[in-house]
Amino acid sequence: MTGWPDSRTAGRRYVTVNVLFWLPLGLTIAPLILLFTERGMAMAAIAGFFAAHSLTTAALELPTGGLSDVLGRRVVLAAAGLLNLAALTLLGLSGTPLLLGLGMALLGAGRALSSGPAEAWYVDTVQAHHGPGAELRRGLARGSSATSAALATGTLLGGALPWVLGLGPDLGAWLREATSGLVLPLSVPLLLGAAVDIVLVVYALTALPEPPRPTATLREVLRGIPATVSGGLRLGGRDALVRRILLTAGATGSALAAIELLTPGRAAALTGASESGAVLFAALACAGFVCAGVGSHLAPRLARLAGGGERAVLVSLGTGAGGLLLLGATAAFTGVGSLVLAAGGYGLVYLGLGAAGPNKNDLLHRRVASSGRATALSVQSLALQLVAALTGLIVGILPPGPLPWLLGGAALSAGALLWVHRSGPTARTPLAAAQPRAVSGSELREL
Incomplete structure (x- = not known):
C-alpha cells in the first residue's frame, strides 16, 4: 500500500477530480448552441456537430475503456483533460464548420476516456486499505454529488x-475588436473551462498516486483493443447482476434523452420566446443537477432504509419513472397547477437517478475486479449512450404531447422492474463463501 493515500484523503481527491472534470462541461451547457448560432451555423450543421460528439464517444467508449486498466488511471484521466482542453479552445475560438466539428469530436473523445479512471482509482485505493469488502457507497455518493454540484x-x-x-x-465590442472577432462574450465560458482543464491535468498527474503497472508497449495496447471490446460487449453474459446493471444504464439513457431533448422546447413554449426559454432551461438544468446531487448524497441512507443496494436502486428508479410519467401527464396542460406538477416531476427524475447511481455502481464494483473495472464502467456508459441515441431518434418522430415523455417513463419503469426480484446473496455479504466472484481483466480478454 506504499504510496496510496488513506481512504479519507482518497475521497477528497476523488471529489476534487470530479469537480475539475465536470465544471468545464457544465460551463458549455448554456452558451454552446447560442455560440454556434452566433458564428453563423445553421441548425443542420449544429445537429451534425452534436452527432460528431455522440458518435465519437460511442465509437471510442470500449476501445479506450480498458486503457486505464493497462496504462494507469491518472495517465488516461490526464489525457481526457488534454482532449477537453483542445476541444474547448477550438469551440471557443473557431468559426468554421470543420474546426467546430473537430472540437465536438475531441470533446467526445475526452468523454470516452473519462468514463471510469477516476472512479476506478478511488475504488482501488479504498480496497487497497480495507480489502474487497470496503465501504464504497459513501465515497461514490460524494463523488456523484460533487459532479452534480459542478454541473449546476x-x-x-x-x-x-x-x-x-x-x-x-462597449465591453462586448471591445472584446470582439481586441481579438479580431475570435472571442465573443459567448466564448468566455468555454475558454474558462479550458483553463480549468489545465488544472485538472496537473492535479491528475500529481495527486492520484497508484502502484506501478507492468510496462506495455503501444503495439501491445493496440493489439489488446479487439479483445477488450469483445470482452466488454459480453460482460453481462456471465453475471446476471452485471447484466441488470447494464440494462438499467440503457433505461437511464432513454430517460435522460427524453428529458434533455423535450425540456428546452417546453420551456420556450412556456415563456413564448426562444431566448427567454433558454434562460428558463438553464435554471431548470441547474435545479436538476442540484436534485441529482441531493439524491446522490442520500443514496447510502436510502440503501440502509431499503434494506440493501438492490432495493435502493428499485426505489430510486421508480421515483425517477414517476417523475417522467408526471411530466407526460401534464404535457398537454398549461395551468399553474400543471406547471407546478411538471416542475416536481422534473425534480423527481433527477433525484431518483442521482440516488440510483452510487448504489448501482457499488454493486458493480463488487462484481468486477480491479483489472477490469474501467472496462466495466465503459460498457455501462456505452449502454447508456446507445439507448439514449436510439430514444432521441424515436422522440424526434413522435408527435408533440405526452407520448414522447411517456416513452422515457416507460423505459425507466422497465429498468426499475429489473430490480423487483433479488438474485441470491447480495454483494455486501461479509462471508467469503457468499461473496460473488469478481470478473477479472484476464477473463474479459478470454471471452
Whole structure:
C-alpha cells in the first residue's frame, strides 16, 4: 500500500477530480448552441456537430475503456483533460464548420476516456486499505454529488458570464475588436473551462498516486483493443447482476434523452420566446443537477432504509419513472397547477437517478475486479449512450404531447422492474463463501 493515500484523503481527491472534470462541461451547457448560432451555423450543421460528439464517444467508449486498466488511471484521466482542453479552445475560438466539428469530436473523445479512471482509482485505493469488502457507497455518493454540484455551478456561471459581458455594449465590442472577432462574450465560458482543464491535468498527474503497472508497449495496447471490446460487449453474459446493471444504464439513457431533448422546447413554449426559454432551461438544468446531487448524497441512507443496494436502486428508479410519467401527464396542460406538477416531476427524475447511481455502481464494483473495472464502467456508459441515441431518434418522430415523455417513463419503469426480484446473496455479504466472484481483466480478454 506504499504510496496510496488513506481512504479519507482518497475521497477528497476523488471529489476534487470530479469537480475539475465536470465544471468545464457544465460551463458549455448554456452558451454552446447560442455560440454556434452566433458564428453563423445553421441548425443542420449544429445537429451534425452534436452527432460528431455522440458518435465519437460511442465509437471510442470500449476501445479506450480498458486503457486505464493497462496504462494507469491518472495517465488516461490526464489525457481526457488534454482532449477537453483542445476541444474547448477550438469551440471557443473557431468559426468554421470543420474546426467546430473537430472540437465536438475531441470533446467526445475526452468523454470516452473519462468514463471510469477516476472512479476506478478511488475504488482501488479504498480496497487497497480495507480489502474487497470496503465501504464504497459513501465515497461514490460524494463523488456523484460533487459532479452534480459542478454541473449546476457551471450551468449558472456559463449562462451568467455572457449575459454580464453583454450588459455593456462597449465591453462586448471591445472584446470582439481586441481579438479580431475570435472571442465573443459567448466564448468566455468555454475558454474558462479550458483553463480549468489545465488544472485538472496537473492535479491528475500529481495527486492520484497508484502502484506501478507492468510496462506495455503501444503495439501491445493496440493489439489488446479487439479483445477488450469483445470482452466488454459480453460482460453481462456471465453475471446476471452485471447484466441488470447494464440494462438499467440503457433505461437511464432513454430517460435522460427524453428529458434533455423535450425540456428546452417546453420551456420556450412556456415563456413564448426562444431566448427567454433558454434562460428558463438553464435554471431548470441547474435545479436538476442540484436534485441529482441531493439524491446522490442520500443514496447510502436510502440503501440502509431499503434494506440493501438492490432495493435502493428499485426505489430510486421508480421515483425517477414517476417523475417522467408526471411530466407526460401534464404535457398537454398549461395551468399553474400543471406547471407546478411538471416542475416536481422534473425534480423527481433527477433525484431518483442521482440516488440510483452510487448504489448501482457499488454493486458493480463488487462484481468486477480491479483489472477490469474501467472496462466495466465503459460498457455501462456505452449502454447508456446507445439507448439514449436510439430514444432521441424515436422522440424526434413522435408527435408533440405526452407520448414522447411517456416513452422515457416507460423505459425507466422497465429498468426499475429489473430490480423487483433479488438474485441470491447480495454483494455486501461479509462471508467469503457468499461473496460473488469478481470478473477479472484476464477473463474479459478470454471471452
